[in-house]
Amino acid sequence: MTSKKRIRLALATATASALGLALAPASPAGAAGPDTECPRTLTCDWVPAAYQQTGDPADKKTYGNYDVSDRPGTNKIKYIVLHDTEETFATTLKIFQDPKRAASAHYVVRSNDGHVTQMVKTKDVAWQAGNWYINSDSIGIEQEGYATAGAAWYTPEMYRSTAALVRYLAAKYDIPLDRQHILGHDNVPPTTAAGTPAMHWDPGPYWDWNHFMSLLGRPTEQTGRPGGQLVTVDPVFKKNVQAFRDCEKNVDLPAAPSSAVPLYTRPSTDAPLFADPGLHPPGTPGTNCANDWGSKISASQQAVVAERKPGWTAIWWYGQEAWLQSPAHTRTTTPTAGYVVRPKPGLTDVPVYGTAYPAAGDYPADFTAPRVSTPLAYTIKAGQSYPGGTPTPAGYFYAPTIDSSYPYDHTYFPGSTRYVTVQIGHRIAFVKASDVDVVRVR
Numbered sequence: 001m002t003s004k005k006r007i008r009l010a011l012a013t014a015t016a017s018a019l020g021l022a023l024a025p026a027s028p029a030g031a032a033g034p035d036t037e038c039p040r041t042l043t044c045d046w047v048p049a050a051y052q053q054t055g056d057p058a059d060k061k062t063y064g065n066y067d068v069s070d071r072p073g074t075n076k077i078k079y080i081v082l083h084d085t086e087e088t089f090a091t092t093l094k095i096f097q098d099p100k101r102a103a104s105a106h107y108v109v110r111s112n113d114g115h116v117t118q119m120v121k122t123k124d125v126a127w128q129a130g131n132w133y134i135n136s137d138s139i140g141i142e143q144e145g146y147a148t149a150g151a152a153w154y155t156p157e158m159y160r161s162t163a164a165l166v167r168y169l170a171a172k173y174d175i176p177l178d179r180q181h182i183l184g185h186d187n188v189p190p191t192t193a194a195g196t197p198a199m200h201w202d203p204g205p206y207w208d209w210n211h212f213m214s215l216l217g218r219p220t221e222q223t224g225r226p227g228g229q230l231v232t233v234d235p236v237f238k239k240n241v242q243a244f245r246d247c248e249k250n251v252d253l254p255a256a257p258s259s260a261v262p263l264y265t266r267p268s269t270d271a272p273l274f275a276d277p278g279l280h281p282p283g284t285p286g287t288n289c290a291n292d293w294g295s296k297i298s299a300s301q302q303a304v305v306a307e308r309k310p311g312w313t314a315i316w317w318y319g320q321e322a323w324l325q326s327p328a329h330t331r332t333t334t335p336t337a338g339y340v341v342r343p344k345p346g347l348t349d350v351p352v353y354g355t356a357y358p359a360a361g362d363y364p365a366d367f368t369a370p371r372v373s374t375p376l377a378y379t380i381k382a383g384q385s386y387p388g389g390t391p392t393p394a395g396y397f398y399a400p401t402i403d404s405s406y407p408y409d410h411t412y413f414p415g416s417t418r419y420v421t422v423q424i425g426h427r428i429a430f431v432k433a434s435d436v437d438v439v440r441v442r
Contacts, residue, residue, distance in 0.1 A: 050099035114161030150206025163215035189354035224335035247289035267312035278377035358415025388422035389438035
């Protein structure tokens with residue numbers, strides 16, 4: 001351990017001591033604990049999240065912070081979701097061990113040394129993404145840090161540990177290493193239109209997605225022809241200096257390297273910023289708030305080009321055109337070959353969903369709590385295309401209690417409706433396969 005790392009660890013230990021907490025003991029390098037699911041190259045330990053009845057058994061919300069399941073036997077694990085904690089590492093462990101907090105993640109990664117603590121088995125469903133469909137099909141990784149101060153918390157050790165963990169989990173569960181399956185919490189859709197404003201935006205604009213995807217062995221490379229329809233946003237992180245505002249604290253953040261590229265309503269920096277129609281009232285502009293995800297696109301995300309003008313590129317974004325600066329001889333986007341989703345001929349508006357739940361008729365007749373998908377605030381209009389096309393099975397995992405006499409408790413219900421994933425804006429979403437064509441472009 002270097003002197004710098006000893007200092008970091010001492011500071012972390014002092015902070016935990018001041019809080020009356022204990023840091024999870026780090027295992028020797030290459031010696032993961034027997035209860036952990038980690039690559040052998042990482043130091044991992046096991047600190048279980050809360051799972052116990054804590055109140056009236058009739059109260060379905062007081063039994064712990066995750067649900068027992070049997071994935072992938074019940075359903076396929078399709079996504080990995082990256083978060084930041086907005087708390088210290090030690091406080092995060094304490095929160096996930098408190099059954100009254102109703103929150104958890106499968107793993108927590110410490111900032112100063114990249115140490116990994118597993119808190120929920122990957123077969124089980126952690127309460128981490130704010131979308132029950134995504135929760136049921138994903139693994140959540142919390143990273144110690146604060147989104148508005150990401151550069152101070154997102155250390156090389158954290159990037160390396162998280163990348164090693166993601167590679168291990170992706171290989172174990174056959175999860176594609178692309179940005180429609182390796183998600184930030186800010187890429188998770190709401191389950192309903194009304195729930196859009198409550199969605200989270202971590203790990204935020206200071207997480208270096210280009211660097212992280214390179215650590216996964218999936219750097220952005222030109223695979224499409226110049227001037228092609230599909231592009232990957234690809235600015236140089238250190239040169240892409242952006243000034244955002246912390247609108248929750250009402251302070252301007254210092255200009256800093258960022259993965260985020262601002263989006264405008266017209267090809268001019270004097271034009272209003274783009275506004276996510278699910279987040280802002282009609283006619284109001286987007287903002288430069290760090291948590292305003294609709295006004296920016298992130299490095300490593302793909303988009304379909306709507307039109308081009310000198311120094312500018314318009315992309316389809318939340319059902320409309322959004323413009324990003326693309327000066328000549330400056331790397332902002334990279335031509336990409338891949339699949340896009342577009343409405344079938346004759347359809348003018350295709351509904352977009354935040355879940356891929358079964359249809360009502362897919363549930364047993366005596367099941368009293370069916371959950372079905374409802375449209376979000378966005379549609380795909382005729383003439384528009386969006387990245388996507390990965391088949392997404394419909395399904396719903398019903399798990400309201402720890403132990404119930406109800407025969408369907410902890411049951412996964414597959415659905416007959418076929419969905420595909422689409423990158424409609426900053427977040428992924430789902431459309432019915434019967435509504436769209438999936439086309440490969442170069």
